[in-house]
Amino acid sequence: xxxxxxxxxxxxxxxxxxxxxxxxxxxxxxxxxxxxxxxxxxxxxxxxxxxxxxxxxxxxxxxxxxxxxxxxxxxxxxxxxxxxxxxxxxxxxxxxxxxxxxxxxxxxxxxxxxxxxxxxxxxxxxxxxxxxxxxxxxxxxxxxxxxxxxxxxxxxxxxxxxxxxxxxxxxxxxxxxxxxxxxxxxxxxxxxxxxxxxxxxxxxxxxxxxxxxxxxxxxxxxxxx
Amino acid sequence: xxxxxxxxxxxxxxxxxxxxxxxxxxxxxxxxxxxxxxxxxxxxxxxxxxxxxxxxxxxxxxxxxxxxxxxxxxxxxxxxxxxxxxxxxxxxxxxxxxxxxxxxxxxxxxxxxxxxxxxxxxxxxxxxxxxxxxx
Numbered sequence: 001x002x003x004x005x006x007x008x009x010x011x012x013x014x015x016x017x018x019x020x021x022x023x024x025x026x027x028x029x030x031x032x033x034x035x036x037x038x039x040x041x042x043x044x045x046x047x048x049x050x051x052x053x054x055x056x057x058x059x060x061x062x063x064x065x066x067x068x069x070x071x072x073x074x075x076x077x078x079x080x081x082x083x084x085x086x087x088x089x090x091x092x093x094x095x096x097x098x099x100x101x102x103x104x105x106x107x108x109x110x111x112x113x114x115x116x117x118x119x120x121x122x123x124x125x126x127x128x129x130x131x132x133x134x135x136x137x138x139x140x141x142x143x144x145x146x147x148x149x150x151x152x153x154x155x156x157x158x159x160x161x162x163x164x165x166x167x168x169x170x171x172x173x174x175x176x177x178x179x180x181x182x183x184x185x186x187x188x189x190x191x192x193x194x195x196x197x198x199x200x201x202x203x204x205x206x207x208x209x210x211x212x213x214x215x216x217x218x219x220x221x222x223x224x225x
Numbered sequence: 226x227x228x229x230x231x232x233x234x235x236x237x238x239x240x241x242x243x244x245x246x247x248x249x250x251x252x253x254x255x256x257x258x259x260x261x262x263x264x265x266x267x268x269x270x271x272x273x274x275x276x277x278x279x280x281x282x283x284x285x286x287x288x289x290x291x292x293x294x295x296x297x298x299x300x301x302x303x304x305x306x307x308x309x310x311x312x313x314x315x316x317x318x319x320x321x322x323x324x325x326x327x328x329x330x331x332x333x334x335x336x337x338x339x340x341x342x343x344x345x346x347x348x349x350x351x352x353x354x355x356x357x358x359x360x
Contacts, residue, residue, distance in 0.1 A: 048300070060307070060311065063311070064311070064314065067314065067315060067318055068318065125304065125308060129308050129311050129312075132312070133311050133312060133314075133315045136253075136315050136319075137318065140319050145253065145256055146256055147254075147255065147256065152254075156250070156254045159249075159250045159253060159254060160250060163243075163246040163247070163250055164246075166242075166246060167239055167242045167243050167246055170242060170336075170340050170343075171235060171238055171239035171242055171340075171343060172235070174340070174344065175235070175343050175344045175346075175347035175348070176347065178297065178301075178344055178348060179344075179347045179348045179351060182297070182348045183351060190351065193351045197347075197351075
């Protein structure tokens, strides 16, 4: 996958939007004789997008207000909007974008990674927190988390699915996400480290995407009963 | 790539997280009935032991990039403290109290410590000491 080596890019001084790193790509063997490898520049990026933190703060404050107010509509909004975002992002990343990324050229993959993953670093924790916190409050409000609820078994099943997904996301996905970004920020990123971490990220995203199908089954069952 | 032998920090962290998640599911699945706390306490205790073993094993690693570990870990700790605080707020908002609240709060503490530790470890294990970057 990441069959390239690293070198300093002499052209970087002329491009303020690029970091001081360049990765000359090793082309497929058939092309070695046809053309020399060109440098792959890593775009400058922030591991944690500062501007996004403002949006995160606004969403979290709104979530606190919604929970404190304990009204049906805001709780439903945060739970449904957050849950739908979580499910769709996982499904799309794991089953659509992941395989596409795996087939992209190395420069395209690096550029895509440096644009996508910092945003994921902010989006996913906020979406998950909003879904779970508003979901629990909504369950209390509607009585669906109580053992007296007729579909209580399905609710507990959703707890289990979310629990397994949380352990996978927190234990494998998130650390890999951050480690890839830190590695790409280094003056001389290690391609083997990036390859290993990206594999972990994409496989984990695929598993989470598949598990989100179970979430869809459970939630549609609960909503229709 | 760094091929140094390292303790199974990731595996132990996932085990620890799995134990507290199981305890949380056990407690939340029984509401509003009286919940026997024994199983939840046992799961929490096991999770804390795994966390302690993980910290001990990691502390014995030689030539580990501790500055990088703490640099990443402290910001992760801040982020996961906010997340844990949000979850705790929901529990308090719904008047969960007594033993259940203690178990859930301690579970959130384990969560808020172990995840940042895991993030810091995953970054620092591949660290190149000559290549420090600002996050």
